[in-house]
Amino acid sequence: MKSQTRLKVGIIGLGAIGGHVANCIEKGEAGNAELVALVCRNKEKYLTINKDQSSHFKSLITDDIEALFNAKPDIVIEAAGQESLNQYGITILEKGIDLLVSSIGLFTNDDILDAFTQTAEQSGAQMLLSAGALPALDWMSASSLSKVKKVFITQEKPVISWKGTHAEKLIDLDAITEPTCFFEGTAREAANIFPKSSNISAMLALATVGLDKTKVRLVADPISLIMNTLIEFDSEVGQLQLNCQGIPSPENPSTSTGVPLSIVKSIRNLSSPIHYGI
Template sequence: MTTTRIAIAGLGAIGKTLAKRIAGGTIPGTTLACVASGDAAKARAWLDSEGITAPVVELAAFPDHADLAVECAPSAIIEEICGPMLKAGKTVMVLSCGALLPRPQIIELAKAHGGQIIVPTGALLGLDAVTAAAEGTIHSVKMTTRKPPRGLIGAPYLIEKGLDMDKITAPTLIFSGSAREAAKGFPANVNVAVALSLAGIGPDRTTIDIWADPSVTRNCHEIEVDADSAKLSLRIENIPSENPKTGRITALSVIAALRKLRAPLRVGT
């Protein structure tokens, strides 16, 4: 079995989980080649505390070390992460997929140089079924998201509208619109909706309602898909990680996707 060398961009909750799993040898066929972080000294100290020997490098150096980079960083720097790898004809696994919508040049870069962008299932249920339905005709896709108000704090849409999440005392619909609009207004919160749209009928026809709901402790998503091949009703409740904007299952989804790379039996599209 050949080994896939993995680079990790960002050492937040997701990046640390991945680094420990890969370095611990629990994902066959992979090795942790390097990491990049906004605070290199802090990253080096954490790696040393975990007994992980991977080097801390600049994003531009990823292609020299790795075959595949996993983006676990702020969406604003997605081009700095993807650009060098894609120009080298390599692969990037993108979690901040909402950042791809206003940056079509990243996808064009992959096309031009034979690179690949992978969007893992993340915190969402049923992407395989939606992808299959898209081979036929999908009439509509609607998503309803409910999150604890504190998990939405800092979203540009809320700042623009002057909405204070600390004042939410009952379930409140704070946004209704397309997945593209949602990705712009809530870049750290609705990557699930963008992944759904990319799997199905696109970000302009996929609609989403976002509720701030103080009665929930999990990130809840309901999806309704009407297609010529099936009608799908999907619901998932994700337990937040130490970062309330991100579910614990997101990191596990990346691990599952990496495991598929070299698995002798691969289940799911």
């Protein structure tokens, strides 16, 4: 679409990511964009959470996906998890609506990725896979056009971030006294086994050497409250080692606070005459 037109945005999922993005758009912090529908599962719950928002904002909250389609968004932001992405994604694309995806881990299933891609090709809609909490993706994806020798990501999160995940079956999270690695494998495995916690490993893989060649370590830290993301990338055109120290979201300790801001940046770019660092 033309950047000068006001971008109509629908959001599915109003938790740590979707709620924050909605708030930024409503406050005019996301460029030339407006909210047209906010889809949740339990309308009363989200009307209560958003009781101090404007009556216009509250009027957009719905538990009916048809209300989102009736509002004719230019783009839908998925911020509700792999299951709802699987449930609604194809329909959104079939309708020619662009889809900005948070739950990248769904695409560890090649058949699902193919089906989404084919649908987008046929309708002309775009699938926009969010960088989310993943730093330096622009440089690494460009460098992957050369020969890549190594892509390795370590996600170290506080113990609380791993509660309620498969990590509980692998280690006793309450018993560890030092940072402990409980998973080593490929990005395909990590983002599949940890659907709410390792989407960035799938994002890194899909943008570089693929889901089976990208190596992942997951670590629980009983002391630090920081989300440490360590990346080692080695290619023909250069090397990168980085350590990004993110802050966990107060609403959801398994998500970094930077994730909604990454989406706000995307919405700004999509509705602006100038993109910084495309």
